[in-house]
Amino acid sequence: MQMDSAIHDPLSVPDAPACPPCSGPEGGERFRQRRWADQALQVLDRDARRSADTHLLRFEGHCLEGVDIYLKDESTHPTGSLKHRLARSLFLFGICNGQIREGVPLVEASSGSTAVSEAYFARLLGLPFYAVMTRTTSAEKIEDIERQGGLCHFVDDSGQVYAEAAALAERIGGIYVDQFTNAERVTDWRGNNNIAESIFQQMQGEPRNIPAWIVMGAGTGGTSATIGRYLRYRHYATRLCVADTERSVFYDAFMTGDRSLTRCDGSRIEGIGRPRVEPSFVPDVIDHMVRVPDAASIGTMRVLSRRLGRRVGPSTGTGFYALCRLAACMMERGEEGSLVTLLCDRGERYGKTYYDDAWVKAQGFDIAPFEKKVERFLDQGGAL
Known part of the structure; x- marks a missing residue:
């Protein structure tokens, strides 16, 4: 009697379940984050429609x-600078890639304007936001960041902002948005x-x-x-x-x-x-x-x-x-x-x-x- 070769084929892959895992810890969390992403994108879209x-x-x-x-x-x-465009693109990119998620703190290395704009979008989405910047950043920009709900984290010179932003994100379980790497790829x-x-x-x-x-x-x-x-x-x-x-x-x-x-x-x-x-x-x-x-x-x-x-x-x-x-x-x-x-x-x-x-x-x-x-x-x- 000929036996089903698939049963004994070590390279065969079992058929996928007929239905996606809508319940259970992994499936439930993935679906919940997908719903959050959909809602977050709607928030950003409504904000863009209100802006000329x-x-x-x-x-x-x-x-x-x-x-x-x-x-x-x-x-x-709305946030007073060219960086508003960049911040919105960074958020869209992060959400659509599944990196920016519900409840996850966001960290950026910024001398001011990008941080102001990212703090604005983080506030819209209810996400904690931390800006890593030099101590010489103007007081007005620091006030703008804090007015948007962001928190400022200072370093002594501009060469330190990259490593400190990445380290801070790791310490708090957050995401380093990294405008300096992602800026050229997030805009169409x-x-x-x-x-x-x-x-x-x-x-x-x-x-x-x-x-x-x-x-x-x-x-x-x-x-x-x-x-x-x-x-x-x-x-x-x-x-x-x-x-x-x-x-x-x-x-x-x-x-x-x-x-x-x-x-x-x-x-x-x-x-x-x-x-x-x-x-x-x-x-x-x-x-x-x-x-x-x-x-x-x-x-x-x-x-x-x-x-x-x-x-x-x-x-x-x-x-x-x-x-x-x-x-x-x-x-x-x-x-x-x-x-x-x-x-x-x-x-x-x-x-x-x-x-x-x-x-x-x-x-x-x-x-x-x-x-x-x-x-x-x-x-x-x-x-x-």
Whole structure:
């Protein structure tokens, strides 16, 4: 009599149960977390529907013939900065991957703006949130994080935030969100209302509706990766310029190709510049980089604030100074075109630091020459 070979086949796999394990400790927990994830995504979706897109402002405070300047105003997000987009993408990514779950504490390494935005979304979902940051973070940003229900955990220098965030997450049984690794992968760079798609949609109908340049700073590198990929995907001739700070390794890594570069000190321009080459920094999608003196970032921030009639942050000054340098080169070559940069966050967060003359002087910054240069350039053109 022939026997059923499947019974004796050591490689055979038993048939799966007819029904999924809806009961029992494993099945019950998995289904409960799936229901929580569905509800969490609905919460984030409702929050997004209540929020409008950010404005694209045409900057009129200059006399540069043949050059149009636009500011993508990311400060109008509910949490006041460009990082609101990143935080939402990180949460969507974490929930859909099954990593962000009901009751699990979240930990992030952040100098401020990302932590403010992540604390906002954690509060929406009822999750504990801890931000690991340097002690030099502005008091205003710390207050913003705590106002959103987040807890601040301090380290002495920026190079410690990564290891301490991972260690803290392990100690409390939480998840290290890790913006610096995940920023470039959590956003759909092909569209889906990312910042690049939003800029080009809002530029439709403008006299020079395809920008010659988009200019921005780099913190994680995630936003520049999204914009650079989108430009290539949509076949735009627009070039991407990333402005770096003095105490940062991004520029040197871009110029040399060496991703192992590190520094012992940290950036003095909050929100951008890093002491190591972050995993989310993708230099191959960047067309040009410039290093902007920190004093120029602060001086330009003040000039732009006066001309807009509202305060902007120092990273906005970094990007705008680089934009002015590109505009000067275009005008010298007789080129015309539009340039776009980001208004990254609200300047009110820096009243006790970058807008405080005594604080600026104590840091050793001489910003007056840069203020004069930028004022003169916006009024008269010429070299910068």
